[in-house]
Amino acid sequence: MSAQRKILIVEDDKDLVAALQIVLNEHGFEVVAAHDAPGGLAKAEAERPDLIVLDVMMPEATEGFHFVWTLRLREDEYFRSVPIIVISAIHQRTELRFYPESADGTYQAGEFLPVQGFIDKPVDPAELVREVQRQLGLAQGDER
Amino acid sequence: MPPVAEELAARVGWLIRLRWLAVVGVVCFLEISRRVFSLQLALQPLYLTITALAAYNLILTVIFRRLRHGQRDRAVRTPGRITRLLLAEPSADFAPPAEAFTAALFASVQIAIDLLFLALLLHFSGGIENPFILFFVFHVIVASILLSRLATFLCATLGLILVSAVAFSELYGILPHYPLHDALQAGAHGDPTVVAVELFVLASTLYLSAYLGSAIAGHLWKLAEKARLFEAAYQRASESERAKSQYMRKVAHELRGPVGTIQTELKVVLQGLAGNIPASLRELVARAEQRAGEVAQVTLDLLMLSRAREAPLEVEMMEVDPAELAAEVVRRLSGAAERAGVTLLPSIPRRLGTFRADPDGIRELLGNLLGNAIRYTPRGGRVEVRLAKREDGVHLEVEDTGIGIPRKELPRVFDEFYRASNAREVSAEGTGLGLAIVKAVAEQHGGRVTIDSDPGRGTLVVVDLPLELVRAKRI
Numbered sequence: 258m259s260a261q262r263k264i265l266i267v268e269d270d271k272d273l274v275a276a277l278q279i280v281l282n283e284h285g286f287e288v289v290a291a292h293d294a295p296g297g298l299a300k301a302e303a304e305r306p307d308l309i310v311l312d313v314m315m316p317e318a319t320e321g322f323h324f325v326w327t328l329r330l331r332e333d334e335y336f337r338s339v340p341i342i343v344i345s346a347i348h349q350r351t352e353l354r355f356y357p358e359s360a361d362g363t364y365q366a367g368e369f370l371p372v373q374g375f376i377d378k379p380v381d382p383a384e385l386v387r388e389v390q391r392q393l394g395l396a397q398g399d400e401r
Numbered sequence: 402m403p404p405v406a407e408e409l410a411a412r413v414g415w416l417i418r419l420r421w422l423a424v425v426g427v428v429c430f431l432e433i434s435r436r437v438f439s440l441q442l443a444l445q446p447l448y449l450t451i452t453a454l455a456a457y458n459l460i461l462t463v464i465f466r467r468l469r470h471g472q473r474d475r476a477v478r479t480p481g482r483i484t485r486l487l488l489a490e491p492s493a494d495f496a497p498p499a500e501a502f503t504a505a506l507f508a509s510v511q512i513a514i515d516l517l518f519l520a521l522l523l524h525f526s527g528g529i530e531n532p533f534i535l536f537f538v539f540h541v542i543v544a545s546i547l548l549s550r551l552a553t554f555l556c557a558t559l560g561l562i563l564v565s566a567v568a569f570s571e572l573y574g575i576l577p578h579y580p581l582h583d584a585l586q587a588g589a590h591g592d593p594t595v596v597a598v599e600l601f602v603l604a605s606t607l608y609l610s611a612y613l614g615s616a617i618a619g620h621l622w623k624l625a626e627k628a629r630l631f632e633a634a635y636q637r638a639s640e641s642e643r644a645k646s647q648y649m650r651k652v653a654h655e656l657r658g659p660v661g662t663i664q665t666e667l668k669v670v671l672q673g674l675a676g677n678i679p680a681s682l683r684e685l686v687a688r689a690e691q692r693a694g695e696v697a698q699v700t701l702d703l704l705m706l707s708r709a710r711e712a713p714l715e716v717e718m719m720e721v722d723p724a725e726l727a728a729e730v731v732r733r734l735s736g737a738a739e740r741a742g743v744t745l746l747p748s749i750p751r752r753l754g755t756f757r758a759d760p761d762g763i764r765e766l767l768g769n770l771l772g773n774a775i776r777y778t779p780r781g782g783r784v785e786v787r788l789a790k791r792e793d794g795v796h797l798e799v800e801d802t803g804i805g806i807p808r809k810e811l812p813r814v815f816d817e818f819y820r821a822s823n824a825r826e827v828s829a830e831g832t833g834l835g836l837a838i839v840k841a842v843a844e845q846h847g848g849r850v851t852i853d854s855d856p857g858r859g860t861l862v863v864v865d866l867p868l869e870l871v872r873a874k875r876i
Contacts, residue, residue, distance in 0.1 A: 270658060272666065273661075273665060273666075279669055283674045346661060378661045378665075379660070379661035379662070379664035379668075380661075382665065382668050382669050382672055
């Protein structure tokens with residue numbers, strides 16, 4: 258049994274953080290949270306989480322994008338490779354496109370933004386859990 | 402340049418072109434008089450005058466061009482009372498633009514100088530004996546078109562003064578008389594009664610022309626002013642529509658975050674992740690989650706609607722194949738159609754060609770039309786989707802065998818939040834924004850939507866989108 262996996266949630270909506278924390282704790286993950294990009298960067302450095310769940314639109318507009326690029330451009334291999342799952346509603350019916358659409362109408366991550374996954378808002382808790390487990394290479398019920 | 406000044410400037414240009422015509426006309430007249438009618442005209446002073454007129458018009462042409470160019474970058478000058486007096490402008494509270502002042506002053510000076518030239522030509526060609534004395538009327542008519550009523554009457558008066566000066570100078574021998582022809586009122590210039598009658602006839606003709614001309618011109622200016630007011634009102638209405646749309650978008654945007662969080666929180670409860678809850682409470686939370694979903698749908702629809710209405714500037718058009726988008730939407734909704742027991746019959750070519758359009762908007766348009774058709778078609782019915790390329794863009798038809806729309810409600814189905822009475826009976830779902838979005842997206846692309854329905858038998862929606870073809874399909 259490996260150590261408990263740590264997940265950093267960077268999201269300005271504290272109620273949403275609380276809800277996601279319940280879900281992730283319930284599935285055996287340890288959760289740390291930050292509510293803006295600078296706080297998120299500091300937490301990432303201090304806590305070295307196994308995965309980051311990131312919101313795009315935060316108090317300073319599209320802080321999430323800035324967060325991703327700041328993190329990925331660092332020398333440390335950890336920051337270049339830590340999996341990031343973006344949770345956002347901005348791709349829905351807006352002109353902001355940060356990844357291409359595949360022909361079957363689904364969304365593919367990674368081509369324009371170096372992240373591993375995308376989840377639409379409103380976040381479906383079960384979907385988040387599935388995605389986190391997939392990114393961490395965990396089978397269902399194999400969190401620890 | 403403001404429209405009034407632009408109009409005036411155009412007319413001043415017209416005055417200059419008219420003068421070239423006059424120069425040519427006078428030369429032709431002189432030559433015809435000489436060669437055909439054998440009139441003994443004082444050709445030397447007449448040609449001298451006409452040369453001076455031509456030179457003067459050449460200078461005016463240059464000045465006019467400079468003025469027009471200069472006005473484009475010069476700061477706006479405050480127009481004074483003179484502008485208002487000179488301008489043919491019916492409304493008292495009208496503040497004419499600075500450019501209009503220049504144009505009006507320019508026109509007034511020109512007409513005054515033209516009268517002087519005409520008086521000279523008249524003097525060298527028989528004075529009041531010359532039947533062309535009536536040409537003074539034309540100047541008055543030109544003035545009535547370009548200038549105010551006061552300026553027109555001043556022009557008539559100036560013309561009369563000039564003719565009188567010529568007539569009396571010739572009568573009292575101050576100026577020599579250049580006879581036109583023996584048979585044409587020969588000697589009339591020396592008869593005080595004839596001079597007085599001629600001047601009286603001329604005066605009445607000039608003033609009557611001034612009156613009629615400015616009355617007609619005034620009427621036309623009033624119409625132009627009305628058109629301008631309508632234009633301004635239309636502009637204001639468009640701006641307020643845009644402001645409304647922006648407001649709508651802001652509100653929807655603000656609601657979206659909290660509603661999304663509520664949905665997630667309720668899902669956490671429903672999925673038992675926050676502990677087990679009794680079945681009755683679960684049922685309540687499930688309903689709350691569903692209602693939150695409805696609010697989320699309204700906010701999304703409002704965002705889409707405002708986005709389509711505020712475009713085309715804000716929306717990035719892309720190169721898309723509508724056939725691919727339509728196939729994608731059909732695939733997405735095929736599950737819903739199957740569940741509803743409705744047969745989806747797409748008649749969509751594999752490729753239609755690449756067009757310039759907003760893919761998200763087109764997807765929304767298709768999704769709303771197909772979604773509606775499926776939702777309001779009873780089990781066992783069918784929904785046909787036909788997409789074709791036309792000479793001027795793309796033609797789409799969505800036809801169903803559904804409940805239809807009552808005829809008297811048809812004109813309102815594109816209104817925001819409007820749902821037909823029978824639609825409300827059949828389904829609680831639906832924000833009433835779908836067709837408003839369809840219309841907004843179609844209009845955003847310069848197209849239009851028509852809807853025809855037979856209650857109880859079905860509905861046909863036709864969308865014509867004059868999209869720009871980027872690449873024809875590959876064979």
